Amino acid sequence: MNSEYAIAVHILSLLNQGDGPYSSEYIAGSVGVNPVVIRNVTGRLRRAGLLHTRRGVTGATLTRRADQITLLDVYRAVDAPQSMLKVHQKPNPNCPVGANIQCVLDDVFVQAQAALESRLEQVTLAEITSALHEKAS
Amino acid sequence: MNSEYAIAVHILSLLNQGDGPYSSEYIAGSVGVNPVVIRNVTGRLRRAGLLHTRRGVTGATLTRRADQITLLDVYRAVDAPQSMLKVHQKPNPNCPVGANIQCVLDDVFVQAQAALESRLEQVTLAEITSALHEKAS
DNA sequence: CAGCTTGTAATTATAATACTTACAAGGTTT
DNA sequence: AAACCTTGTAAGTATTATAATTACAAGCTG
Numbered sequence: 001m002n003s004e005y006a007i008a009v010h011i012l013s014l015l016n017q018g019d020g021p022y023s024s025e026y027i028a029g030s031v032g033v034n035p036v037v038i039r040n041v042t043g044r045l046r047r048a049g050l051l052h053t054r055r056g057v058t059g060a061t062l063t064r065r066a067d068q069i070t071l072l073d074v075y076r077a078v079d080a081p082q083s084m085l086k087v088h089q090k091p092n093p094n095c096p097v098g099a100n101i102q103c104v105l106d107d108v109f110v111q112a113q114a115a116l117e118s119r120l121e122q123v124t125l126a127e128i129t130s131a132l133h134e135k136a137s
Numbered sequence: 138m139n140s141e142y143a144i145a146v147h148i149l150s151l152l153n154q155g156d157g158p159y160s161s162e163y164i165a166g167s168v169g170v171n172p173v174v175i176r177n178v179t180g181r182l183r184r185a186g187l188l189h190t191r192r193g194v195t196g197a198t199l200t201r202r203a204d205q206i207t208l209l210d211v212y213r214a215v216d217a218p219q220s221m222l223k224v225h226q227k228p229n230p231n232c233p234v235g236a237n238i239q240c241v242l243d244d245v246f247v248q249a250q251a252a253l254e255s256r257l258e259q260v261t262l263a264e265i266t267s268a269l270h271e272k273a274s
Numbered sequence: 275c276a277g278c279t280t281g282t283a284a285t286t287a288t289a290a291t292a293c294t295t296a297c298a299a300g301g302t303t304t
Numbered sequence: 305a306a307a308c309c310t311t312g313t314a315a316g317t318a319t320t321a322t323a324a325t326t327a328c329a330a331g332c333t334g
Contacts, residue, residue, distance in 0.1 A: 002291060003225040006242055010225065013234050024311070030235045032227030034293055039311060055311045056301035071245065084221040084253075088140040088147065090169030097150050098167045100272035104265060105143055108208065112256040116221075119252040123245055131244070135237035139322060161280070171324055176280060192280045193331035 004078045007031055008041050009128060012074065015051065016066045016129050021059020041078065048077030066126035072117050074125075084116070085109040141215045144168055145178050146265060149211065152188065153203045153266050158196020178215065185214030204263035209254050211262075221253070222246040 010031050014022055024042065028035040042060055045051045050069060053060045062069070087105050091098035147168050151159055161179065165172040179197055182188045187206060190197045199206070224242050228235035 003223045006223060006225040006238075009242060010228065010234065010238050013238060017234065023309095030229045030232040031225060032229055032235070033225070035311095036294075036313090037292080040313085043312065053311070054301080055299060056309080058301095058310055060311095086140045086143060088143040088168060088170070091147065092167045092169055095167040096273050097147065097154065097269060098169070100269050101143075101147050101150060103272060104268040105146060107268070108257070108260055108265075112253045115256040116249045116253040119249040120245075128241060128245075131241040132234060132237050135240060136233050160278095172280095173282090173325070174323075177282085180281065190280070191332080193278080193333080195279060195332090197280095 002079075004041055004044075005075060005080055007033065007037065008045060008074050008078050009071065009125075011038065011041060011045070011060075012050065012062070012066075012069065012125050013128055013132060015060055015062055016125055020061070023058045044079065045074075045077050048073070050074070050077055066129060067124050069125040070121050071123045071125075071128075072121035075117065075120055083109040083113040085112060141174075141178055141181075142212060142217060144170065144174065145182060145211050145215050146208065146262075148175065148178060148182070148197075149187070149199070149203075149206065149262050150265055150269060152197055152199055153262055157198070160195045181216065182211075182214050185210070187211070187214055202263070203266060204261050206262040207258050208260045208262075208265075209258035212254065212257055220246040220250040222249060 011027055014027055014030060024035040024038040027038045031038065042051065042053055046053050046060075049063060050073060051060045051062050083106075085105075087102050087109065091101055093099045148164055151164055151167060161172040161175040164175045168175065179188065179190055183190050183197075186200060187210060188197045188199055220243075222242075224239050224246065228238055230236045
């Protein structure tokens with residue numbers, strides 16, 4: 001898991017403040033990374049339909065209200081893995097355990113991942129913004 | 138996340154078959170990694186109190202029944218991260234969003250992680266063994 | 275004692291992640 | 305139109321994480 005997910009939420013939180021437009025360079029300053037990283041992440045968010053950008057013109061805008069964007073939407077937008085729990089790659093197919101462990105583990109890992117994603121689905125960008133305001137005051 | 142967790146479950150599943158003792162080299166053959174990797178993981182499992190090994194003597198044995206070992210026990214035994222979702226490291230403290238995003242995100246990530254772990258807690262080693270037998274038949 | 279085992283430190287190899295440079299494509303301003 | 309911005313992307317480098325391996329001390333057993 002890389003940190004693009006956290007960066008994506010950070011970007012959307014900024015956009016949701018409203019007083020834009022924000023250039024990729026400005027956002028990069030807030031996030032603490034190179035502007036190219038911002039442009040790559042906004043690219044994914046755009047392809048996922050969460051925001052709108054135009055080549056050559058400064059700023060990005062959300063395509064829908066913040067209470068209509070869940071953290072699961074964001075998770076799926078970035079290149080997040082199917083399951084964060086990794087199965088080992090080379091079990092011995094000649095061993096009764098080795099032959100089937102990947103399949104059995106994958107079942108469990110998918111269920112655990114679903115539980116995690118279900119929790120992310122319950123949090124909206126609007127709630128993140130609220131929490132940020134609360135911390136700031 | 139590394140694959141030590143999957144390897145740990147694999148090891149415990151082997152031990153739960155009963156017809157041991159299994160040397161680290163034998164286990165390595167089933168898992169598909171170097172014997173040293175097995176010895177490192179069994180070391181963590183031993184320190185977590187899940188199995189018993191002795192220097193110089195072949196084999197490892199479970200310290201309790203398989204239905205008393207959950208996948209969460211195993212997860213905590215290996216060096217699994219507090220949260221699998223990573224917060225970005227260098228947000229700008231002079232920006233209202235950057236100053237608080239880590240804290241807000243961490244709250245959410247901890248909750249999501251708890252949901253995942255709760256699911257792991259519901260699965261026992263005994264159930265993994267059952268699933269393996271079912272697949273094998 | 276000889277020959278095995280496990281435990282652990284240290285090293286190397288490989289892969290994942292992060293960072294940066296470079297530049298084309300497109301818009302805006304004068 | 306020209307100068308100067310912006311975003312989108314590809315490509316290359318640096319850094320870090322992970323995996324694999326070597327080496328050997330500590331310990332058991334016959």
